[in-house]
Amino acid sequence: MHLLDTLEHNLQVLDAQGLRRRRRVAQTPCAAHMTVDGREVTGFASNDYLGLAAHPLLAQALSEGVRRYGAGSGGSHLLGGHSQAHAQLEDDLASFAGGFVDAPRALYFSTGYMANLATLTALAGRGAAIFSDALNHASLIDGARLSRADVQIYPHADLTALGALLEASSATPKLIVSDTVFSMDGDVAPLAALLGLAEKHGAWLVLDDAHGFGVLGPQGRGALAQAALRSPHLVLIGTLGKAAGVSGAFVIAHQTVIEWLVQRARTYIFTTASVPAVTHAVSASLRLIGGAEGDQRRAHLQTLIERTRAMLRTTPWQPVDSHTAVQPLIIGSNEATLEVAGALDQAGLWVPAIRPPTVPVGTSRLRISLSAGHSHEDLDRLEAALGHVSLSRRAA
Ligand SMILES: *Cc1c(COP(=O)(O)O)cnc(C)c1O
Numbered sequence: 001m002h003l004l005d006t007l008e009h010n011l012q013v014l015d016a017q018g019l020r021r022r023r024r025v026a027q028t029p030c031a032a033h034m035t036v037d038g039r040e041v042t043g044f045a046s047n048d049y050l051g052l053a054a055h056p057l058l059a060q061a062l063s064e065g066v067r068r069y070g071a072g073s074g075g076s077h078l079l080g081g082h083s084q085a086h087a088q089l090e091d092d093l094a095s096f097a098g099g100f101v102d103a104p105r106a107l108y109f110s111t112g113y114m115a116n117l118a119t120l121t122a123l124a125g126r127g128a129a130i131f132s133d134a135l136n137h138a139s140l141i142d143g144a145r146l147s148r149a150d151v152q153i154y155p156h157a158d159l160t161a162l163g164a165l166l167e168a169s170s171a172t173p174k175l176i177v178s179d180t181v182f183s184m185d186g187d188v189a190p191l192a193a194l195l196g197l198a199e200k201h202g203a204w205l206v207l208d209d210a211h212g213f214g215v216l217g218p219q220g221r222g223a224l225a226q227a228a229l230r231s232p233h234l235v236l237i238g239t240l241g242k243a244a245g246v247s248g249a250f251v252i253a254h255q256t257v258i259e260w261l262v263q264r265a266r267t268y269i270f271t272t273a274s275v276p277a278v279t280h281a282v283s284a285s286l287r288l289i290g291g292a293e294g295d296q297r298r299a300h301l302q303t304l305i306e307r308t309r310a311m312l313r314t315t316p317w318q319p320v321d322s323h324t325a326v327q328p329l330i331i332g333s334n335e336a337t338l339e340v341a342g343a344l345d346q347a348g349l350w351v352p353a354i355r356p357p358t359v360p361v362g363t364s365r366l367r368i369s370l371s372a373g374h375s376h377e378d379l380d381r382l383e384a385a386l387g388h389v390s391l392s393r394r395a396a
């Protein structure tokens with residue numbers, strides 16, 4: 001069959017299975033209330049957990065950065081594209097979130113996807129072993145595959161299974177790799193126990209704090225700060241397009257690890273350095289996150305989280321036990337999930353339906369993503385709409 005025919009057929013199969021994804025077009029900035037595809041909606045779809053994406057101070061920092069550094073960086077970091085704005089942000093990040101290791105250093109990447117590919121391919125190779133949680137983010141999965149290390153997947157957060165795999169392995173080095181907050185479940189990995197296993201078995205612990213950074217821990221310093229863990233064998237990755245409201249990602253580790261990444265990480269070396277103004281804006285975001293406004297936003301977010309937890313327990317569906325801003329509601333089949341999401345959409349609520357391969361088959365869900373930009377009135381509307389949908393589905 002001709003490739004075009006094959007693709008057309010495959011797309012029809014996706015349609016039939018309720019797996020075709022469609023993009024919506026936003027006409028206004030990312031916020032709790034926005035215009036999407038020409039309609040005003042209340043959004044529960046973003047990862048803008050602190051409601052900073054449209055913050056005027058960040059827009060101002062971005063334009064100040066453009067005035068200072070222009071538009072493009074002009075080159076890769078090793079060939080002229082590394083600006084004062086990049087260097088400053090790396091210092092800011094190391095002092096803000098590097099408290100878990102002596103001599104911390106940070107490296108800024110254009111995206112979290114690239115940071116994860118970089119870290120796993122630079123630290124592990126043939127002969128190494130990567131122990132990966134079954135629910136890890138796709139970018140960690142791809143990084144592990146690309147590294148050519150022996151990849152061993154342990155059942156989600158199963159410390160006994162992980163301990164047995166580590167015990168049986170003679171590989172060096174060994175890397176345990178996990179999300180801190182799981183992106184489609186919202187639960188937090190057993191960080192202290194993971195570090196305990198790493199130290200016991202001479203392994204490193206690589207954590208992806210995409211959904212924890214800015215939200216968890218004192219001043220939003222992230223999941224490791226919340227758990228108050230310290231070790232030279234920790235590597236922390238965080239993304240800056242979620243709670244930080246801008247774009248990019250960091251890796252923080254002992255300075256020697258970072259220097260090795262600068263020498264070897266292909267997604268750092270063979271790509272144009274990001275727009276310097278963006279990193280200038282991220283530095284401004286760190287000041288917001290770590291200051292009084294950040295504390296207020298986190299406190300408000302926490303009340304929204306607790307209220308949503310209680311509310312989801314009154315629906316006929318299965319909430320996940322999450323204390324973070326990611327509040328999933330498992331519906332089951334793709335069809336039913338799309339129906340519920342469609343009914344919420346009719347009510348002007350944008351709650352994405354998450355389906356395989358992002359989540360396991362049969363666990364399709366609504367992913368309700370909370371933000372400090374939401375008000376209690378927004379949750380009133382979500383509560384009323386969910387109540388309405390569950391009544392009409394019971395009656396059907
Ligand atoms: C979003 C996300 C990434 C990717 O980060 P980007 O900056 O969007 O590329 C990596 N890991 C996790 C857990 C994520 O949720």
